[in-house]
Amino acid sequence: MESMSVQRPIPVEPGIDEWVGRLKNRYGERITGELHIPARAGCFDDLPSGLDSRLRQALTARGISRLYRHQSLVWQALERGEHTVVVTPTASGKTLCYNLPVLNQIITHQAKALYLFPTKALSQDQLAELAAINRAGGLGVRAFTFDGDTPGDARKAVRLRGDIVVSNPDMLHQGILPHHTKWAQFFESLRYVVIDELHSYRGVFGSHMANVLRRLARICRFYGSQPRFVMASATIANPRELAEQLVDAPVTAVTQSGAPQGEKRLLLWNPPVVDKDLGIRASARSQTLSIARLAIEKGFKSIIFARSRLMVEVLTKYLKDRFDQDPRRPPRILAYRGGYLPTERRAAEVRLREGSVDCVISTSALELGVDIGSLDISILNGYPGSIAGTWQRLGRAGRRNRSTLGVLVASSQPLDQYLVRNPDFFLGASPEAAHIAPDQLLILLDHVRCAAFELPFDRSESFGAEPLAEILGYLEQQGVLHQEGDRWHWMADSYPAGAVSLRSVAEGNFVVIDIGGGGQKIIAEVDFSGAPLTLYPGAIYMIQSDPYQVERLDWEGRKAFVRRTRADYYTDAIDYSRLKILECFEHTTVGQGAVLHGEVHLVRRVAGYKKIRYYTHENVGFGKIGLPDQEMHTTAVWWQIPPRLLDESFPNRQQALDGFLGAAYGMHHVAALRMMAEVSDLGRAVGDSEEGWVATVGNEGRGSLRGSEWEEIPLESSRCFRxxxxxxxxxxxxxxxxxxxxxxxxxxxxxxxRLVSQCDCRFGCPACVGPILVSDEVRGYSAKDAALQILQMFREAPGD
Amino acid sequence: MEGKDRDTCLAAALGGQVIAPGLLLIERRFDLSANHGSHPLSLLNQLPEDLPTDHELLPHQIVFLDTETTGLSGGSGTLAFLLGMARIGPLELKVRQLLLSRYCGERPMLEQARFWLTEGITAVTYNGSGFDLPLLTGRCRINGLPALFPAILHVDLLHFTRRAFSKCWDDCRLATVERQLLGYRRYRDLPGSQAPQAWIDWIQRQKWKALEGVCQHNRRDLLSLAMLLPLLSAVYRDPLLKGADLLSVVRGHLKVGREPWALGLLQNHRAEIGEVGQRELMRLLNRQERDRQLHLACGFDSYCAHPGSGPAIG
Incomplete structure (x- = not known):
């Protein structure tokens, strides 16, 4: 809410402009695109006439004498009793959009409000914000957080005395709704539900969230209240649609920001080619580091976004080696990512706000609205995977009306290369739409179970779009519900919400325990899906770039025991997936092959890991990993070509296989772009469809097959190669x-x-068909051509 | 089988009667001349006042309460399918159990419970504040009924047991209490943890045998709970008799302002109270002395060290 008080002239920072000019002079050929957004003046309205005088006084005390247009529009919509979503950029006074109407209702009507933030860090920020207004106006509003950190003896006070309860979806799901009778007074007076960071509720998390909100609405109906939803989102293509799907009701969208905005510059940066034959470019990492070093030396404060926790640690180590060598001085470089303990993260946030950090390196953990003070430059080490995510991260620099710079450094990933080579695509593209599937049967089933525990279901009720009676009937067969008359009652001795995680599909975080120095100290947490890839015995696990080696992994107990080490390498896991087709829903022929859609069974093995030396990035060894395989049922689309045709079109199986692997690599990335999903939301595999063999790119860069025991098998040995x-x-x-x-x-x-054929490389590179280590001369053919040939065979109208 | 017929069958099997659709009443009386464990039930009629409760406990005003539930995890999906209550009469302990034979019996069960509870003044439970009471409060909310427990006072014997014995015993479960204090051993008892499944078996498959075990288990709980009251009182009168932690008991008395009890215990056991106890004793004696001086200064010519009725010590 800062900077919204009086319309001040927007300060121009000659430093940044001058620096950008110098960068362009020196590295002009690396900058493939540039965007300049000039400063914009604000658009204001008077304070609303219905505003309580105490609140008016609180605002005046904080220097606020009028509202931005979007704040005033949200106020009006809520006055009319409409659910509302507001879409505004960072630093546009978003929190006041909901705090103002909520506080007004509380002090005039003794109403209650529930605030939901996707993370605990955001809850803490919000509480500080509310406390400030509260003090300024002497409002006497009681705002408390209620989350996993709330001590047991404080919980009762929060339930009974809280006017505003600040929590998160997981807590609502597992701690509040299943105990709604203890919250009866709160629900009876619940008038507003505030959902901030709406855009983060997409995919699995969003689908769960929609169901949690269905349960919340059901409980509120029971207590006779009908709260209005006030939502705030970063820029996405479909805020209203997403909001309506989440709350299952019409929603008014306020999409034009009335806040003034500082000048913004964006550079698209492509690392220079270092080996034209192999199409290898300098790494994004090296470029990001160079830009960051220049910025820090110049005195700019910057944030670097990396795509993985590992990359955060690697970048932090390099920058610390350079800038934090003197142990007597406070560190200038800071890493921030999920997996650090809450206390450590809170401490990091404080240091950021104080401005005592020159460069912070983060994963998407800081993408959300944690207040991190004022920063000048935002550097993205690789395309975050979505346009909305890119803007969200770029927006973290310059919250206070200053002119700022964003640099998107492309990696060698296909999407990155596509974007920096086609800057118009990115600069002109509208942000993606967020999709959720609240009626996905497994998710729906989970929440019907939870809802039935909370209150018995009546025959007249509905829950989601699927026929409820069928679901209830199924749950009755499973023995968890019992039908008596027109009602279905919970009947099992269990607590269903405890078994449903909103964020991931499997339960149970792993804790990382330091056993150095004789004791046992928990130093980090890793979620279930990330554990096999980061906590295998032998893995180097890094915290603030300090390396720890995993000595033992207790899979059942969800614990990893680590010890400080001095390794000069880091580790990277290698995993394989094997699929078996269970059922085909639909299919059609495409070109010379067929494409099918259906259900598959997947087995994933993390087979081993590579040791990679710092700085040189040479591979200095392999290790084996003996973790249990992970299995799941899921849906997939798959492409096949008749074996006979394949034999006729390719001189040998090796070429055909390399073609398949290369095509799969490119298609995976393009599909993610088309689906507006993260690359990791989709998986790819080339196999024989019967769980017989699975193809991988081996160490030498050729496709090879692995059999049912994951052993390597000769390519020509299988009878039918499909x-x-x-x-x-x-x-x-x-x-x-x-x-x-x-x-x-x-x-x-x-x-x-188009992606593959337009690529500059000669015989395949990470930007089109994946890393190819073996050259044409050695192979005797081009893997890129093989991939193109496979793609042509799948083309609807070949030859066009 | 129709729901009504099921109610009747179950009532016949368990020796109870149907009092509302889905709700059975089972009544049993236990002669006060009989023993429970190694102590006579007649102790119930002469309750001493040594337990440091906030209010007076009179035998005929007490309702002992214990529930059996469909789960132990708590939350709105857990309900009490058996609610047992016991009251002390002149000659007998009367146990009344309300048992759900169907879900629809819950509302009349809560209404009936309310009626019987308000016949007394104080509900006495074992872990009621942590379990039974919040659960029943929640069930009342779900059924749109007013809460049961502003209507009646409550004493949770678990608190007093913990205070006296948590340092001496491995745990303070009722089974431990029965072994250590009551001299009572259960034979062929259905473990409480099997109660949820017993009810589920009845609802889903009309198997009632295990429910009979649950009802018996609940009655035994109530008897032990009732007997614990006079025995725990004795512990608070003389903790060392049963090996309780003397200083904790003293603090229990002090917490509700019973200084004479605390002082009496410390003085009587001077040899056993150790350094901490001595300090506590000195503090109390100094305070007494200060009060006495204050009284004299105010012009009273005498000072009674034990105002009101003190404990019968020794």
């Missing part, structure tokens, strides 16, 4: 990605063809 190219929904049961993917099968092939 490679199948799978793109699958990477969540158990699927979250609705494969049906639209099947519908877009032709554009995926067409765009992949």
């Amino acid at each position: 490679p199948t190219l799978f793109l699958y929904d990477n969540y158990p049961g699927g979250v609705g990605l494969s049906a639209p993917l099947y519908d877009q099968r032709n554009s995926v092939i067409e765009q992949t063809l």
Whole structure:
């Protein structure tokens, strides 16, 4: 809410402009695109006439004498009793949009409000914000957080005395709704539900959230209240649609920001080519580091976004080696990511706000609205995977009306390369739409179970779009519900919400325990899905760039025991997926092959890991990993070509297989772009569709086969060679990605063809068909051509 | 089988009667001349006042309460399917159990419970504040009924047991209390943890045998709970008799302002109270002395060290 008081002239920072000019002079060929958004003046309205005088006084005390237009529009919509979503950029006074009407209702009507933030850090921020207004106006409003950290003896006070309860969806789901009778007074007076960071509720999390809100609405109906939903979102293409899906009701959208905005510059940065034959460019990491070093030396404060926790640690180490060598001085470089303990994260947030950090390196954990003070430059090490996410991260620099710079450094990933080579696509593109599938059967079933525990279901009720009676009947067969007359009652000795995680599909976080120095100290947490890839015995696990080696992993107990080490390398896991087709829903012929859509069974093995030396990035060894395989059922789209045709079109199986692997690589990335999903939401695999063999790119860069025991098998040995190219929904049961993917099968092939054929490389590179280590001369053919040939065979109208 | 017929069958099997659709009443009386464990039930009629409760406990005003539920995890999906209540009469302990034979019996069960509870003044439970009471309060809310427990006072014997014995025993479960204090051993008892499944078996498959075990288990709980009251009183009168933690008991008395009890215990057991106890004793004696001086200064010519009725010590 800062900076919204008086319309001040927007200060121009000559430093940044001058620096950008110098960068352009020196590295002009690396800058493929540039965007300049000039400063914009604000648009204001008077304070609303219905505003209580105490609140008016609180605002005046904070220097606020009028509202931004969007704040005033939200006020009006809520006055009319409408559910509202407001879409505004960072630093546009978003929190006042909901705080003002909420506080007004509380002090005039003794109403109650529930605030939901996706993370605990945001809850803490919000509480500080509310406390400030409260003090300024002497409002006497009691705002408390209620989350996993709330001590047991304080919980009762929060339930009974809280006017505003600040919590998160997980707590609502597991701690509040199943105990609603203890919250009866709160629900009876609940007038507003505030949902901030709406855009983060997409995919699996969003689908769960929609169901949690269905349960919340059901409980509120029971207590006779009908709260209004006030939502705030970063820029996405479909805020209203998403909000309406989440709250299951019409929603008014306020999409024009009335806040003034500082000048913004954006550079698209492509690392220079270092080996033209192999199409290898300098790494994004090296470029990001150079830009960051220049910025820090120049005295700018910057934030670097990395795409993985590992990359955060690697970048932090390099920058610390440079800038934090003197242990007597406070560190200038800070890493921030999920997995650090809450206390450590809170301390980092404080240091950021104080401005005592020159450069923070983060994953998407800081993408959300945690207040991190004022920053000048935001550097994205690689394309975050979505346009909305890119703007969200770029927006973290310059919250206070200053001119700022964003630099998107492209990696060698296909999407990155596509974007920096086609700057118009990115600069002109509208942000993605957020999709959720609240009626995905597994998710719905989970929440019907939870809802039945909370209150018995009546025959007249509905819950989601699927026929409720069938679901209840199924749950009765499972023995968890019992029908008596027109009601279904909970009947099992269990607590269903405890078994449902909103964020991931499997339960149970792993804790990382330091056993150095004789004691046992928990130093980090890793979620279930990330554990096999980061906590295998032998793995180097990093915290603030300090390396720890995993000595033992207790899989059942969800614990990893680590010890400080001095290794000069880091580790990277290698995993394989094997799929078996269970059922085909639909299929059609495309070109010379066929494309099918259906249900598959997937087995994933993390087979081993590579040791990679710092700085040189040479591979200094391998290790084996003996973790249990992970299995799931999901939905997929797969492509096949008749074996006879394959034999006729390719001189040998090796070429055909390399073609399949290369095509799969390109298609995977293009599909993610088409589906507006993260690359990790989809998985890819090339296999024989019967769980017989699975193809991987081996160490030497050629495709090879692994058999049912994951052993390497000769390519010519299998009797029938029928490679199948799978793109699958990477969540158990699927979250609705494969049906639209099947519908877009032709554009995926067409765009992949364009991506591969337009690539500068000669015989394949990470930007088109994946890393190819073996040259044409050695292979005797081009893997890129092989991939193009496979893609042509899947083309709807070959030869066009 | 129709719901009504099921109610009747179950009532016949368990020796109870149907008092509302889905709700049975089972009544049993236990002669006060009989023993429970190694102590006579007749102790119930002469309750001493040594337990440091906030208010007076009179035998005929007490309702002992214990529930059996469909789960132990708590939350709105857990309900009490058996609600047992016991009252002390002149000659007998009367146990009344309300048992759900169907879900629809819950509302009349809560209404009936309310009626019987308000016949007394104080509900006595074992872990009621942590479990039974919040659960019943929640069930009343779900059924749109007013809460049961502003209507009646409550004493949770678990608190007093913990205070006296948590340092001496491994745990303070009722089974431990029965072994250590009551001299009572259960034979062929259905473990409480099997109660949820017993009710589920009845609802889903009309198997009633285990329910009979649950009802018996609940009655035994109530008897032990009732007997615990006079025995725990004795512990608070003389903690060392049963090996309780003397200083904790002293603090229990002090917490409700019973200084004479505390002082009496410390003085009587001077040899056993150790350094901490001595300090506490000195503090109390100094305070007494200060009060006495204050009284004299105010012009009273005498000072009674034990105002009101003190404990019968020794």
